[in-house]
Amino acid sequence: MLTFYTNPMSRGRIARWMLEEIGQPYETVVLGYGPPMKAPDYLAVNPMGKVPALVHDGKVVTEVAAICAYLAMTFPEAGLMAEDKAAFFRWLFFGAGPLEQAVVNTSFGWVPEGPQAAGRTGYGSLEEVVRALTGHLEKHDYIADGRFTAADVYVGSQVGWGLQFRTIPTNPVLEAYWARLKDRPGLKAANAKDNALIPEATT
Incomplete structure (x- = not known):
């Protein structure tokens, strides 16, 4: 259960x-x-x-x-676990760590001043984070194994929200990556269920 x-x-x-x-x-x-x-x-x-x-x-x-x-x-x-577990876990936790923290901190208007402060953040800057992820996706259509896995659920969600709400700098590589994910039946079913629950959650 x-x-x-x-x-x-x-x-x-x-x-x-x-x-x-x-x-x-x-x-x-x-x-x-x-x-x-x-x-x-x-x-x-x-x-x-x-x-x-x-x-x-x-x-x-x-x-x-x-x-x-x-x-x-x-x-x-x-079939959502990758054979290439190094890439799977690396980028899954990159999304949960540097990517999300950089997006959240930047959305609150907090930007580290100087190299020492940037180093203490663990991610440097939002631009560095986006550049690293973009570099991976320039060479790979998906996070690992050349196919959709659970890592794409997490990283893809971060990218999709970032592009929608303009919380990450857009570029053609990230846009193409999100385009490969956004019409998946699983995502559409999930969105339909969550959207239907919004009135219940706000009363």
Whole structure:
């Protein structure tokens, strides 16, 4: 049994996409922001009091990149784990670390001043992060194995949101990468389910 705790206006949308890609049945529990996520019953699942969280046969997985990797490894029949695990894990956690942190910090208007501050961030600058990812995608249509894997669910979501909300600098390589992902049936199904839940999550 898979139980998915989420809010349709959260990073849970990425985990939902992954769940739709593996094709396994799952139960959805929608939590509102504020008291519902801080209630004792949910804090027993995720002490951080945030979504998403996944419970599988009594085991809890939090953090979206971890959820994507866990599902890919637990349900190998879905074919979403790469043979090239070095590229898979490298870029999956690049997306969860340098890419997301650079985007979030920049969106808040925080830009490190000088080489020493940039070095302490762990990513340098948003431009450096985008340049590194673009360099990989110039040579590869997908993150690993030359095909769609769970790493593309996570990195692709970051790229898609970044292009949509203009939080990352656009370029033809990133646009072409997102174009290869955006019409996947799993993503469309996930978006339809989450969009339908928005009224419930905001009442």
